[in-house]
Amino acid sequence: MAMTTVNADANALMRWHERLGHLHVAAIKHMVDNGTVAGMEIPAALFKKKFTCLSCMSAKRKRMSYKASAAEKRTKINYERLASDTCDMGKFHPGLGRMRYFQLIHDEGSRYKWYFPLKSKGDANANTIKLTTELLAVGHRIKSFTSDGGGEFVNTELKLFMEAR
Numbered sequence: 260m261a262m263t264t265v266n267a268d269a270n271a272l273m274r275w276h277e278r279l280g281h282l283h284v285a286a287i288k289h290m291v292d293n294g295t296v297a298g299m300e301i302p303a304a305l306f307k308k309k310f311t312c313l314s315c316m317s318a319k320r321k322r323m324s325y326k327a328s329a330a331e332k333r334t335k336i337n338y339e340r341l342a343s344d345t346c347d348m349g350k351f352h353p354g355l356g357r358m359r360y361f362q363l364i365h366d367e368g369s370r371y372k373w374y375f376p377l378k379s380k381g382d383a384n385a386n387t388i389k390l391t392t393e394l395l396a397v398g399h400r401i402k403s404f405t406s407d408g409g410g411e412f413v414n415t416e417l418k419l420f421m422e423a424r
Contacts, residue, residue, distance in 0.1 A: 272305040276312060278348050279374070280363070284310050286372070296374060337368040338399035341391075343406045345383050362386055362411075380411040387412070388420050395424060 275287055288306050290296055334340050343364045358376035362383045365372050375386040387404070394401060404421060406412050 270305055271301045272310065273312070275299060275301060276310075279361070280344075280346055281312060281315050281318075290374070296376075334368050337371075338366055338394050339402045340367040341365065341401060341404045342367065343383070343387060343404070343412075345377065345380050345406075345409060345411045364390060380409075383411040384414065384417050387417060391420070391424070 272284070272287065276282060276284065279287065284306065287301070291299055291301050341364055343362060345360055345362045347360055348358070356376070358378055360377040360380055360382075362375040362377055363372055364375070364387065373386075373390060375383075377383060377386075391401060391404070401424070
């Protein structure tokens, strides 16, 4: 379980970095450039400065090396494997438009990410069903959809939808 708190004194780039679960700066810049998130206004000058996050640095420092497992490697086929996680934006920031949570759906093949602001974790089902329907409509084949087991997908609606496809 990841916990994030947003530092009230931090600049706009740091606040968004923390809100999005310590997402790397290049992805945040891509989101700003493409207007992916309404209200995400980060001055271009902040992307030119050296960015350091103490939480990210300490997390990387403590990682232990491990041997390659027999587990399946990352797929190279776009939209074949999707993963989703729903996170709280932090108690100090209610979020945009009273959105308290966000859902990030990640395509393992292309590494593309979809970001959905949520008022409650229960709204994650509708986003997942809508995105899956859109991907299937344009001819993509989704082999697996995974989540961290956080409880937002523990229901019959999504299970029946996925089994029907």
